[in-house]
Amino acid sequence: MTTGEQHHDSGGSSSDREHDQPGTRVDDYAELAAVGPYGVRPGHALITMVEPHPGHEYAYNRWYEDDHYYAGAMAMPWMYSGRRWVATRELQELRYPEKSAVAQPVTAGCYISTYWVTEGRYDEHMKWTVGINKRLNRDGRVYQDRTHVFTSFQDHAATVYRDGAAGPRDYHALDHPYAGLVLQVIDADGPEQRAELLEWLRSRALPKRLHGGPAAMVTVFRPTPLPGDRMTYVKQVEGVDTRLTLLWFLQEDPRTCWDRFLGLDAEVAEAGLGRVELVAPFVPTVPGTDRYVDQLR
Numbered sequence: 001m002t003t004g005e006q007h008h009d010s011g012g013s014s015s016d017r018e019h020d021q022p023g024t025r026v027d028d029y030a031e032l033a034a035v036g037p038y039g040v041r042p043g044h045a046l047i048t049m050v051e052p053h054p055g056h057e058y059a060y061n062r063w064y065e066d067d068h069y070y071a072g073a074m075a076m077p078w079m080y081s082g083r084r085w086v087a088t089r090e091l092q093e094l095r096y097p098e099k100s101a102v103a104q105p106v107t108a109g110c111y112i113s114t115y116w117v118t119e120g121r122y123d124e125h126m127k128w129t130v131g132i133n134k135r136l137n138r139d140g141r142v143y144q145d146r147t148h149v150f151t152s153f154q155d156h157a158a159t160v161y162r163d164g165a166a167g168p169r170d171y172h173a174l175d176h177p178y179a180g181l182v183l184q185v186i187d188a189d190g191p192e193q194r195a196e197l198l199e200w201l202r203s204r205a206l207p208k209r210l211h212g213g214p215a216a217m218v219t220v221f222r223p224t225p226l227p228g229d230r231m232t233y234v235k236q237v238e239g240v241d242t243r244l245t246l247l248w249f250l251q252e253d254p255r256t257c258w259d260r261f262l263g264l265d266a267e268v269a270e271a272g273l274g275r276v277e278l279v280a281p282f283v284p285t286v287p288g289t290d291r292y293v294d295q296l297r
Contacts, residue, residue, distance in 0.1 A: 032077075036121065040171045042156055043119020045221050046079070047245060049109035049150040049183070049280075056145040057293050061111075063143040065287060069113070072136055076128050078121035083174040084113045085181045085282035088295035094258055095280045097265055101238075102150050102185050102278040109149035110296045112183060112282055114174060114247065122153070122224070150185070150278075152237040154221035154245055158202045161217045162210040170219050173249050178216070180250035181282045182261055188274040191241045194222075197273040198244060205267060213260050214252040221245045244274075254281035 052060035065084070074082050087095075092107040100106045117125050136142050159170040168176045188194035198220065206218050222244060223237045250257070258281065265276035285292065 036124070037119060038121075039119055040080075041119040042081070042116035042171055042173075042219070044117035044122045044125075044156060044224075045154045045219075046073070046115040046117065047112065047150070047152060047154055047183075047221070047247075048148065049103075049112040051108045051110060051147045051149050052296075053145040053147070054297070056143075057296055058290055060143055060146050061290055061293050064111070064113075065285070067141060068136075068143070071141065072133060073113070073115055076125065076132060078118040078125045079115050079129075080118060081171070081174040082113065082115040084111065084285040084287070086111055086285050086292045086296075087280065087282050088292055089297060090295070091254065091281045091283065094254070095278065097276065097278075100278045101187065101275075103280075106278070106280075108147070109280070111285075112150075112181070112280075114181070116171065116174060117153075119156070122155070126153070152223040152226065152245075154223045156219065157198055157222050157244065158220040159217060160202055160206040160210060160220075162213065162215060167216055170217060173217065173219065173247075176249075177284075178249045179252050179283065180214075180254040181284075182215070182246075182248035182250065182254060183278065183280045183282070184246040184248065184264060184276065185278040186244045186246070186268055186274045186276050187239055188242045188244070193273060194242050194244065197268075200271060200273055201244070201246075205271070209260075209264075214250050214257040215248040215260075216251055217249050219247045219249075221247075242274075253283060 050060075069082065069084065073079055087110045089107075092110060095103075095106045098106055103109050133142070156170075161167065186197065188197045201220060206220075209215075210218065223240055225237050225240050248261070254261070261279060261281070264279050268274050268276050283292070
């Protein structure tokens, strides 16, 4: 074994390793870790629904799972949990309403990725994510043959549980082996109406829907505007002051219990508090595989 190999195996000193990485200042990481919030609550989320272009489904899936999920998301500071979901053609055809302000056509967006960001660390994370995605794009590590249908960072507004204090919490949601996810997007008429809508959902509508059903919890988020220096292939977020995004975490495959999710649009409309623009079911991907890719079209 050479001296260099012995040094690598032993790890070497931090100052030695710092010289192996030009342009970095290792001690800065210790200083940053010593200050600021570091709780476990999902104060923020990245929710990104994407449609690979026809003929690029396999290549897109491999790029996202093998590279981007890690280098473009999970490796970044304060993004501590993530999960990918997929909608087969059968699941896409369950979506409603047919005319959606989110997806045109309503079947667009067969993959969705969900990530939790530590509460109070949004600004720090955004600085890093803009920087790393510019670098990935410059290095040719951004897959261009896909369309962002619904992509935004969002602030946590509420979590409602079916079983009270029993069972996983929202910070477990992306690691717990849930069998399905339902994305629901609601637009209120204005900021004041959104506050009223949120309170109605939290105190009345969601507890009633959850009771005895297949969803263990619902998380509710408010979208935030993307920074001006975002990548140009991601459009600016709509409905920042009026929209709510709900994630229903299911203990059953959504195809076996879809009747429990019918009528969400009518329920909101009858309350006079907004318009449901999308209800879309997904199942979890199987990391490292191309399972479901042949069922997208």
